[in-house]
Amino acid sequence: MIENLTKIVFTGPVGAGKTAAISAISDVPPVSTDVACSGDEKKIKKTTTVAMDYSYIKLDDGRVVHLYGTPGQERFNFMWEMLTRNGIGLVLLVNNDNPDPVGQMEFYLDAFDSFIKETGVVIGITRMGISDQAGIMDYQLKLMERDQVVPVFEIDGRSSDDVRILIQALIAMLSV
């Protein structure tokens, strides 16, 4: 598995911090396709990704990992499929400061179900400190209910170290 290591995909709902996470760890300025939001989405944030984010990182052993971020909105689900092709794993980011973060986690786990089954997934919960409506345990309980074993981390999406931990966890999972 690890020999073919090329591409990791970041996904999750609008405002989870996918673009920020990719930009936090990348070695080069990321390619992003952010545009101004309109309507209800504008209340959450100013800009949104409409095609993809792309960047890459070099691991300590010199290997290059390509990072792709998907748009969050369901209307862009055609990009989800395109971007996961030949991917080796998924990083799912969930914004805890949302009305139903556990439900959102489930939605993306279902949407990326076949990709996850072929590869693997790790979950990063962002904005945990801002909202305490769900704890790590709530996510884990839901995952147990779904019969899925997935590492869940509380992270700051803007922190390079935090995002790196997610990627290391994902690669460790895939190497087993």
Next chain:
Amino acid sequence: MDVIKEKIDKQTEGENIDLEKYSKVLKRKLERILEQLIDECDEITAALVSGIDGMAWAEQAKGNLDENRFAAMSSALLALGDNLIKEIHKGKVKKVLIESDGGNVFVVHAGSSLLLTIITHEDANIGMPLAHANRVSEEISVLVQQCVS
């Protein structure tokens, strides 16, 4: 109209025009523009105006078109085109053109917040629909400017 203008003046400080505020009026006008476009140019089978964030605004089509899906795809295409050009520092994107066996698709900017997608039938040439696309995108851009100034 004056009342709307006043409201819009208050709400549109800064670069990103908040189209949502007068969406109904604008939607109706856009639909009329597209209807006229399809009437005038036989080669065009469908036309769609969407926000740069992939939300559908107005659509006219001979036949079925999933406007929401098409709007999202159009914005993704144009955003990728914009970024590709930015990457090589060669100015601004005028249009994204896709030629296929079954017809062509043009995506052009229509002002800073909207974009226009035009679909032609398989025998259509490129010139005429493209000329219409350029004219109508300019028209839409002016319409939006008028609404907010």
